[in-house]
Amino acid sequence: MQAQGRLIGLGVGPGDPELITVKALRLLRESPVVAYFVAKGKKGNAFGIIEAHLQDAQNLLPLVYPVTTEVLPAPLSYEQVISDFYDDAAEEVAAHLDAGRDVAVICEGDPFFYGSYMYLHDRLASRYEAEVVPGVCSMLGGASVLGAPLVYRNQSLSVLSGVLPHDELKRRLADADAAVIMKLGRNFPKVRDVLAELGLAERALYVERATMANQKIVPLDEVEPMSSPYFSLIIVPGERWQG
Numbered sequence: 001m002q003a004q005g006r007l008i009g010l011g012v013g014p015g016d017p018e019l020i021t022v023k024a025l026r027l028l029r030e031s032p033v034v035a036y037f038v039a040k041g042k043k044g045n046a047f048g049i050i051e052a053h054l055q056d057a058q059n060l061l062p063l064v065y066p067v068t069t070e071v072l073p074a075p076l077s078y079e080q081v082i083s084d085f086y087d088d089a090a091e092e093v094a095a096h097l098d099a100g101r102d103v104a105v106i107c108e109g110d111p112f113f114y115g116s117y118m119y120l121h122d123r124l125a126s127r128y129e130a131e132v133v134p135g136v137c138s139m140l141g142g143a144s145v146l147g148a149p150l151v152y153r154n155q156s157l158s159v160l161s162g163v164l165p166h167d168e169l170k171r172r173l174a175d176a177d178a179a180v181i182m183k184l185g186r187n188f189p190k191v192r193d194v195l196a197e198l199g200l201a202e203r204a205l206y207v208e209r210a211t212m213a214n215q216k217i218v219p220l221d222e223v224e225p226m227s228s229p230y231f232s233l234i235i236v237p238g239e240r241w242q243g
């Protein structure tokens, strides 16, 4: 019987191609199949990070999100469309694994930190040998380029999704020593309002595409509300310890 291939969830870091780990680079080069999630009509951020390392003999398997921000006509539900997409993507990957080929699923940042790889892992890791290679996640890439130490001494860090409703976000931020707010994009205006209401706007730092070639750091009050890209985040660093 044909030995199965291995499923590899490969974190490729937040953008700067030098922020990929030595291990991820080795496994990337050794994998006959390289799969990557990408939004429709885009090149793929994860793909752009590792593109220079690909070799001709490698098979590319783009997994193209059917929707990201689009409104779907009834009766289609976003959750159902996405869930069906992951089912199909998992089977495409499985076909290579069944044929004995290892598949590296590259993932921007870390695969287990809001990473698309998780949805393949959940579907396939019980059927195939799976290995996950951690990556530098975006909030740590962000903290470094913003020059923002995150947490001192016994402070706690809250990682929040900008998708949360206004009041829920406010409640959680009010309690936080330090926070990272992910998934801005269309959520940016709401997030900025909440920060202002809590008196946190002065302390908050904003970065777009941290560590990427087109990184942008803009003071929070100067961000064009509707032009914040999905690949941006806000950091509210912990109060500096005067020790």
Ligand SMILES: C[C@@]1(CC(=O)O)C2=NC(=C\c3[nH]c(c(CCC(=O)O)c3CC(=O)O)Cc3[nH]c(c(CC(=O)O)c3CCC(=O)O)/C=C3\N/C(=C\2)[C@@H](CCC(=O)O)[C@]3(C)CC(=O)O)/[C@H]1CCC(=O)O
Pocket: 037, 038, 039, 042, 043, 044, 045, 046, 047, 068, 069, 082, 107, 108, 114, 115, 116, 117, 163, 183, 184, 185, 186, 187, 229, 230, 231
């Ligand atoms: C709905 C929404 C809300 C939300 O984030 O919850 C959402 N994506 C949104 C927008 C968006 N996504 C992308 C772009 C283009 C970016 C660009 O290329 O510029 C844009 C913007 C745009 O299209 O304009 C591409 C993308 N997305 C993911 C990856 C893979 C990865 O990063 O691993 C890549 C390619 C990465 C690459 O290129 O490498 C992954 C995820 N995106 C998810 C959801 C989750 C899966 C779906 C689900 O289960 O709903 C998951 C797995 C995250 C999770 O589950 O946490 C949100 C609307 C926010 C709003 O309202 O503004």
Ligand SMILES: C[S@@+](CC[C@H](N)C(=O)[O-])C[C@H]1O[C@@H](n2cnc3c(N)ncnc32)[C@H](O)[C@@H]1O
Pocket: 014, 015, 107, 108, 109, 110, 111, 112, 113, 114, 115, 116, 136, 137, 138, 139, 141, 142, 181, 182, 183, 184, 207, 208, 209, 210, 211, 212, 230, 231, 232, 233
């Ligand atoms: C689908 S999650 C992927 C997170 C990724 N797996 C990680 O480890 O950081 C996408 C969210 O991560 C954040 N993000 C990812 N890369 C980023 C970057 N280079 N700069 C700023 N934010 C980034 C944004 O908040 C974006 O909405």
